[in-house]
């Protein structure tokens with residue numbers, strides 16, 4: 001008997017790093033998976049992988065920032081599987097490391113759209129189904145929600161909002177037995193973060209936590225599995241840190257690199 005036997009889960013961003021691994025691991029535990037992503041090719045690849053391993057999965061194209069698209073995602077899930085037990089808000093936007101003066105507002109807003117409006121809309125449309133099943137919501141936030149970082153005014157702020165959303169939903173939907181929790185991963189070298197931030201960044205990040213290691217997709221998938229299963233029945237509004245202990249460490253490891261790229265004319269940094 002799997003830990004998610006006969007359950008139905010929507011995993012947004014399941015065409016990518018963490019989300020694909022969640023789809024595989026949830027499926028091994030008996031869960032039917034709706035792979036929800038705007039990337040058709042990678043989303044379908046995840047479905048193939050789940051099916052090859054003997055699981056049941058369906059691809060639904062979604063833009064999590066879009067009202068009609070997220071509504072359709074939930075409708076397609078009900079049409080195919082008849083219910084919804086688990087929503088994982090994993091789709092996210094990562095990348096830019098610029099200080100506040102050098103970042104354009106046009107660069108800032110997409111973080112709020114994908115990382116805040118996205119989970120809000122998915123919960124908004126999934127809530128009427130989740131209350132029927134006493135479902136679970138897992139929001140993938142980030143250690144950046146708790147730690148100030150150089151260049152974090154867009155991404156960090158957006159992930160901080162994910163925690164606030166989690167607390168509010170834990171109260172609102174807790175009334176109906178729905179639980180809502182967050183996972184806060186540390187940096188992981190997923191294909192997309194390697195493309196956006198490079199290998200050197202990830203090497204440096206290792207020195208930012210007591211374990212001197214990065215997070216992996218498996219770490220995030222297993223933490224999410226715990227929160228999606230009945231094993232976490234007393235947890236709601238929780239921040240589950242998968243950060244290799246980074247929250248107890250203070251280390252300006254990325255400062256030199258940051259200073260090189262964000263120069264204020266006529267001003268010299270103090271250190």
Ligand SMILES: NC(=O)c1ccc[n+]([C@@H]2O[C@H](COP(=O)([O-])OP(=O)(O)OC[C@H]3O[C@@H](n4cnc5c(N)ncnc54)[C@H](O)[C@@H]3O)[C@@H](O)[C@H]2O)c1
Pocket residue numbers: 012013014015016017018019036037038039042062063064065089090091092093094114118140141142143184185186187188189190191192193
């Ligand atoms: N990788 C890390 O270092 C790290 C660390 C902490 C938190 N996180 C968070 O974990 C989550 C997953 O990270 P990842 O590294 O696996 O990301 P990724 O970029 O590899 O995958 C994200 C997936 O989301 C999809 N997506 C993006 N915007 C979308 C939209 N508007 N609608 C639908 N789908 C969309 C992409 O197509 C992609 O398949 C994100 O929320 C990210 O912020 C990642």
